[in-house]
Amino acid sequence: MDQQxxxxxxxxxxxxxxxxxxxxxxxxxxxxxxxxxAAEADKPARPTGTNPLAPKAxxxxxxxxxxxxxxxxxxPSQLELFDLKPKLQELDGQVVPASYVxxxxxxxxxxxxxxxxTRRKFAQHGKCGMQVSExxxxxxxxxxxxxxxxxxxxxxxxxxxxKLFVNAGTPQFTGRPSMGxxxxxxxxxxxxxxxxxxxxxxxxxxxxxxxxxxGSGFLPxxxxxxxxxxxxxxxxxxxxxxxxxxxxxxxxxxxxRDLNSARLDTVGDPEIATRIAAYEMAYRMQASAPALMDLSxxxxxxxxxxxxxxxxxxxANNCLLARRLIERxxxxxQLYHTDWDHHGNNDxxxxxxxxxxxxxxxxxxxxxxxxxxxxxxxxxxxxxxxxEFGRTPMGEPRDxxxxxxxxxxxxxxxxxxxxxxxxxxxxTDELGxxxxxxxxxxxxxxxxxxxxxxxxxxxxTYRFQGRDFRLTDVHGHVVQKLxx
Numbered sequence: 001m002d003q004q005x006x007x008x009x010x011x012x013x014x015x016x017x018x019x020x021x022x023x024x025x026x027x028x029x030x031x032x033x034x035x036x037x038a039a040e041a042d043k044p045a046r047p048t049g050t051n052p053l054a055p056k057a058x059x060x061x062x063x064x065x066x067x068x069x070x071x072x073x074x075x076p077s078q079l080e081l082f083d084l085k086p087k088l089q090e091l092d093g094q095v096v097p098a099s100y101v102x103x104x105x106x107x108x109x110x111x112x113x114x115x116x117x118t119r120r121k122f123a124q125h126g127k128c129g130m131q132v133s134e135x136x137x138x139x140x141x142x143x144x145x146x147x148x149x150x151x152x153x154x155x156x157x158x159x160x161x162x163k164l165f166v167n168a169g170t171p172q173f174t175g176r177p178s179m180g181x182x183x184x185x186x187x188x189x190x191x192x193x194x195x196x197x198x199x200x201x202x203x204x205x206x207x208x209x210x211x212x213x214x215g216s217g218f219l220p221x222x223x224x225x226x227x228x229x230x231x232x233x234x235x236x237x238x239x240x241x242x243x244x245x246x247x248x249x250x251x252x253x254x255x256x257r258d259l260n261s262a263r264l265d266t267v268g269d270p271e272i273a274t275r276i277a278a279y280e281m282a283y284r285m286q287a288s289a290p291a292l293m294d295l296s297x298x299x300x301x302x303x304x305x306x307x308x309x310x311x312x313x314x315x316a317n318n319c320l321l322a323r324r325l326i327e328r329x330x331x332x333x334q335l336y337h338t339d340w341d342h343h344g345n346n347d348x349x350x351x352x353x354x355x356x357x358x359x360x361x362x363x364x365x366x367x368x369x370x371x372x373x374x375x376x377x378x379x380x381x382x383x384x385x386x387x388e389f390g391r392t393p394m395g396e397p398r399d400x401x402x403x404x405x406x407x408x409x410x411x412x413x414x415x416x417x418x419x420x421x422x423x424x425x426x427x428t429d430e431l432g433x434x435x436x437x438x439x440x441x442x443x444x445x446x447x448x449x450x451x452x453x454x455x456x457x458x459x460x461t462y463r464f465q466g467r468d469f470r471l472t473d474v475h476g477h478v479v480q481k482l483x484x
Contacts, residue, residue: 051273051277051280052188052220052222052223052270052273052274052277053184053188053189053196053222053223053277054188055187055188055189055190056186056187056188057187057454058186058187058453058454058455059454059455059456059459059460060454060456061454062187062380062452062453062454062455063380063417063418063452063453063454063483063484064380064381064382064416064417064418064452064453065190065331065380065381065417065453066190066326066330066331066332066333066380066381066382066417067180067183067331067332067333067381067382067383067384067417067449067453068322068323068326068333068334068335068368068381068382068383068384069179069180069332069333069334069335069384070319070335070337070361070365070368070383070384070385070386071163071166071167071207071334071335071336071337071386071387072337072340072361072385072386072387073159073163073203073207073208073336073337073338073339073340073387073388074159074338074339074340074341074342074387074388075159075162075340075341075342075387075388075389075390075391075405075406075410076340076386076387076390076391076410076411077342077354077390077391077403078150078390078391078409078410078411078432079118079390079391079393079403079432080118080120080133080135080354080391081120081132081133081135081136081358081411082131082132082133082148082150082411082413083150083411083428083432084118084122084131084133085117085118085393085428085430085431085432086430087430087431088115088116088117088118088393088430088431088432089117089118090117091115091117091431092115092116092117093114093115093116094114094115095112095113095114095115096112096113096114096115096393096394096431100431100433100434101113101394105157106157106392106404106405107157107158107404107405108343108396108404108405109392109394109396109404113392113394113395113396113404114394114395115393115394115395115431116393116394116395116401116403118133120133120134120135121133121134122134123140125140125141125143126140126141126143126144126422127144127422128143128144128422128423128424130143130148130422130424131424135354135355135358135362136358136362137362138362138363138365138366138367139362139365139366141366141370142366142369142370142415143422144421144422145369145370145373145378145415145416145421145422146369146413146414146415146419146421146422147413147414147415147419147420147421147422147423147424147425147482148411148413148423148424148425149411149412149413149414149425149426149438149440149482150409150410150411150424150425150426150427150428150435151409151425151426151427151428151435151436151437151438151439151440152386152390152409152410152411152412152426152435152440152441152442152445153407153408153409153410153435153439153440153441153442154166154388154389154407154410154441154442155171155407155442156171156388156389156407157389157405157406157407158405159208159209159341159388159405160173160208160209161173161209162388162389162405162407163207163208163209163213163388164176164209164212164213165388165442166179166388166442166445167179167180167209167213167214168212168213168217168471169442169443169446169470169471169472169473170473173209173212175212175215175217175218176217176218176469177215177216177217177218177219177223177462177469177471178212178213178214178215178216178217178224178225179332179446179449179471180197180199180214180223180225180331180332180334181197181214181215181216181217181219181223181224181225182219182223182450182460182470182471183197183331183332183450183453183455184196184197184222184223184331184332185216185219185220185223185460185462186450186453186455186460187331187453187454187455188331189329189330189331190329190330190331191325191328191329191330191331192284192329193281193284193285193287193288193328193329194281194285194288194289194292194325194328194329194330195225195226195281195330196223196330196331196332197214197223197224197225197226197330197331197332197333197334198225198226198227198228198325198330198332198333198334199214199225199226199227199228199333199334199335199336200227200228200318200321200322200333200334200335200336201227201318201335201336201337201338202230202313202314202315202317202318202335202336202337202338202360203315203336203337203338203339204338204339205338206336206338207336207338211227213225213336214227214334218462218464218465218469219462220270220271220273220274221271221274222273222274222277222278225332225334228289228293228321230313230317233289233290234289234290234292234293235285235289239286240286253279253280256279257276257279257280260272260275260276260279261276264276288328292321292324292325292328293321294310295308295310295311295317295320295321296310298310298320302320302371303320305367305370305371306319306320306363306364306367306368306371307363307364307367308320308364314360314364315335315337315360315361315364316360316363316364316367318335318337318364319335319364319365319367319368320364320368322335322368323368323371323372323375323377326377326381327377337357337360337361339353339357340357340387342354342391342402342403343396343398343402343403343404344396344398344399344400344401344402352400365385368383369383369415369416372416373416377416378415378416378417379416379417380416380417381416381417382414382415382416382417382418382419382449382452382453383414383415383416383417384412384413384414384449385412385413385414386410386411386412386413387410387412389405389406389407389410390406390407390409390410390411391403391404391405391406391410392404392405392406393406393431393432393433408433408434408435409428409429409432409433409434409435409436412445414482417452418452418483418484419452419482419483419484420481420482420483420484421484425438425440425479425481425482426438426439426440438479438481440479441475441476443472443473443475443476443477444476444477444478444479445479446471446472446476447472447476447477447478447479448478448479448482448483450471450472451478451483452483457470457471457472457476457478458470458472
């Protein structure tokens with residue numbers, strides 16, 4: 001056999017076996033040693049054993065230990081919920097001034113769109129006097145615990161790429177890690193019996209963009225989000241097959257662990273460590289996951305506060321499950337509730353899709369914050385509410401008038417975990433078109449979330465294909481005015 005043919009027959013596995021200091025060994029050393037790819041002085045404590053999700057120290061002291069991100073997929077209208085614009089009301093029905101839309105692209109709006117004032121009533125609430133729409137009466141009760149940001153901006157106006165931009169820092173589906181993956185890669189998880197990164201979905205369908213929104217990308221697969229199904233069996237095939245006793249299963253897992261450990265010692269591939277941890281987690285989850293999903297041990301008052309019904313899948317149930325997950329040590333819980341894409345019916349008062357979805361999410365979202373507060377969990381739990389973009393000040397004529405996608409100034413709110421409470425940050429112009437004060441770009445939001453978790457967004461990197469990647473790419477600044 002000539003030398004060229006022999007080289008072609010060298011497989012990746014053979015390379016790992018023969019090269020004692022090869023890529024697999026180096027990758028494992030990086031994973032278990034310097035999980036944050038920080039400067040020498042900033043290295044976190046090394047995790048023990050082969051568990052990639054073992055808790056790790058961040059770059060500095062954290063204000064938040066965990067995150068619950070309530071993602072409103074589709075783009076809630078800030079103009080109907082949080083940002084009252086009297087001038088927009090005054091000019092309702094007039095063609096938008098050309099200076100506002102010059103050289104601007106929209107998803108669906110045509111030439112000379114007309115301004116659309118909201119039909120919703122606003123009032124001031126709480127000691128902070130935050131202005132809130134009548135659509136969110138429950139949120140109005142917790143405003144003194146939150147920071148409302150009215151000046152969020154993004155770069156992408158199509159749903160799937162825009163969701164990915166918020167979650168992974170890029171609009172391109174090229175295998176970049178999601179925010180929950182970056183967080184668990186950086187500081188691990190405190191849960192031994194449940195995944196560190198869990199995804200809960202509700203609404204008529206899943207979010208546009210799908211699994212990449214919670215994928216681990218080029219990070220080891222240990223850090224990808226685990227979507228839970230509704231019902232008593234959150235993960236398929238978790239129960240033992242018929243005829244397999246607990247003892248037999250324990251023996252099986254033990255044998256597989258020994259074989260995988262031997263292989264890990266030989267080739268040093270970090271994905272083997274992932275496999276070991278996944279088997280062990282699956283074994284423990286046979287008891288922990290059904291217990292998590294069983295809401296019957298919650299009090300009647302708690303269920304009523306959330307509007308949750310055991311055994312009936314809903315966003316309300318998912319909010320309650322989020323609290324139960326972080327109580328059990330999960331690091332990052334992401335809720336997706338779809339159907340916020342309101343191109344029509346935003347102009348009807350107390351009727352239509354906007355009112356329906358507000359009723360679905362308002363009470364549970366507010367209850368989650370209130371419940372965390374009363375249990376002493378809000379101080380170190382970061383809660384985030386918002387979508388991938390907002391809606392335009394101009395109406396979009398369809399069967400009824402609605403609003404198009406808007407990226408230049410929309411609203412999100414945050415609570416707990418080091419967030420300054422009871423404030424409204426930022427502003428848009430008199431028509432609600434552009435962020436004019438305290439502009440908060442999506443990358444700034446990502447940098448701030450990582451900062452609150454004790455992670456420097458510039459140091460939380462991973463080398464892939466010869467480049468150090470990070471969640472915020474080459475952008476992002478911590479929003480100091482959001483910090484308590």
